[in-house]
Amino acid sequence: MFQKILVANRGEIALRIICACKELGIATVAVYSEADRNSLHVRFADEAVCIGPPRSSESYLNIPQVISAAEITNVDAIHPGYGFLSENANFAKVCEASEITFIGPTAEVIEMMGEKDRARREVKAAGLPTVPGSDGIVEGEDQLAKEATKIGYPLILKAVAGGGGRGMRIVRKRDELLSMYQTARSEAQQAFGTPDVYAEKFIEHPRHIEFQVLGDQHGKVIHLGERECTIQRRHQKLLEESPSPAMDAKSRKELGAKVVRALEKIGYTNAGTVEFLMDEDGSIYFIEMNTRIQVEHPVTELVTGVDLIKAQIRIAAGERLEEAVGEMTFSGHAIECRINAEDPDTFVPSAGRITTFQAPGGTGVRVDSAAYADAVIPPYYDSMIAKLIVKGRDRAEAIGRMKRALEMFVIEGIKTSIPLHRKILADPDFSAGKFDTHFIEKLLGTNGK
Ligand code: ADP
Numbered sequence: 001m002f003q004k005i006l007v008a009n010r011g012e013i014a015l016r017i018i019c020a021c022k023e024l025g026i027a028t029v030a031v032y033s034e035a036d037r038n039s040l041h042v043r044f045a046d047e048a049v050c051i052g053p054p055r056s057s058e059s060y061l062n063i064p065q066v067i068s069a070a071e072i073t074n075v076d077a078i079h080p081g082y083g084f085l086s087e088n089a090n091f092a093k094v095c096e097a098s099e100i101t102f103i104g105p106t107a108e109v110i111e112m113m114g115e116k117d118r119a120r121r122e123v124k125a126a127g128l129p130t131v132p133g134s135d136g137i138v139e140g141e142d143q144l145a146k147e148a149t150k151i152g153y154p155l156i157l158k159a160v161a162g163g164g165g166r167g168m169r170i171v172r173k174r175d176e177l178l179s180m181y182q183t184a185r186s187e188a189q190q191a192f193g194t195p196d197v198y199a200e201k202f203i204e205h206p207r208h209i210e211f212q213v214l215g216d217q218h219g220k221v222i223h224l225g226e227r228e229c230t231i232q233r234r235h236q237k238l239l240e241e242s243p244s245p246a247m248d249a250k251s252r253k254e255l256g257a258k259v260v261r262a263l264e265k266i267g268y269t270n271a272g273t274v275e276f277l278m279d280e281d282g283s284i285y286f287i288e289m290n291t292r293i294q295v296e297h298p299v300t301e302l303v304t305g306v307d308l309i310k311a312q313i314r315i316a317a318g319e320r321l322e323e324a325v326g327e328m329t330f331s332g333h334a335i336e337c338r339i340n341a342e343d344p345d346t347f348v349p350s351a352g353r354i355t356t357f358q359a360p361g362g363t364g365v366r367v368d369s370a371a372y373a374d375a376v377i378p379p380y381y382d383s384m385i386a387k388l389i390v391k392g393r394d395r396a397e398a399i400g401r402m403k404r405a406l407e408m409f410v411i412e413g414i415k416t417s418i419p420l421h422r423k424i425l426a427d428p429d430f431s432a433g434k435f436d437t438h439f440i441e442k443l444l445g446t447n448g449k
Pocket of ligand 1: 164166287
């Protein structure tokens, strides 16, 4: 087992990883930017190294700085969390070259899944159903026209290097095709440094359903059930739950077995998430794979009893899944609300000083956060400041528990998305489990916002 791990992240996930290390008896090193000097991940790590100015490009994304911090403090491994360097294959390679274990899959697999058109081809060959679309990059206008005829309308153009819900364009009719292609390419170039896009059938009313997986370094992969992440705004997840109200035991077993087989074929190691869209008739299609721990991992932890971060660390240290995971039984229902520092009506980020921070507690409530009263939320990073997660014996109990926990969560000094979550939880279609990715638009529309 590792003696010391560097946590290459900030905020709640850095703290979450530090908690797991403490429980495993592993020493920790935090890295931080000048804006994060007073952060809790710095306070609770055994050592901390400042890696640069506030901007992520100069600190949390600065590979030479992170690696120097790891070398100075003599760590055995680096946990990248999510975002920042977590899906950067080059970073995984640099770790390997520096003889530091990267806690995640191999650089080759990160690279494969990071090219979204290639990921589609690979998982299709390994037996997963993919959204009908182009087999690779759409190279030029002739191919574009051919693919559009094959796929039909509406279709969606997606950046090969896309992520975070960005770099997507829907094309509804033939005469928009060329201009949308050009816009998608230039947006992709700007956001991701490459203009390449691929095309997929646009599914009008999908649900987003994803499988959590773990693979060890001995060739074995397991799945830990699915998460429902359909409640999104601008393709960004707001609320997640497990299990999905749209999956039954039979479909879970069938798709779960396919996911496991495909990833064993690919040689997947460590934690990962296989994302699917489900259309109105219940057909399910792969869209992408994330080769890291996800923001929404706690809902899976609550229904399986597995500590996913500890499992990641143990797998990276060479343990077999049987040891790394232990007993796993599915029980109950879990929901997570992402609490963002933003105006709940306009969604404008709301940085600044938190004056009151009173987190709810009691049976079945978990709060993952690095925020506290008097903390200053800097404007430089993601606006998510807390995750409120509840577990109930069934979905109805989890909804009731989440409603009261949201009511008892007091954050003052900045604006947060708590009022939006209260609206979601109060909606009858949400309670009935009847929704698609347009739920939020409809919810805000009917409220005149
Ligand atoms: P990212 O890597 O940016 O998260 P994804 O491929 O995971 O991109 O897609 C993010 C979201 O965009 C999905 O959850 C879904 O809401 C929407 N989306 C993506 N592909 C399609 C599609 N073919 N049809 C309809 N919606 C889609």
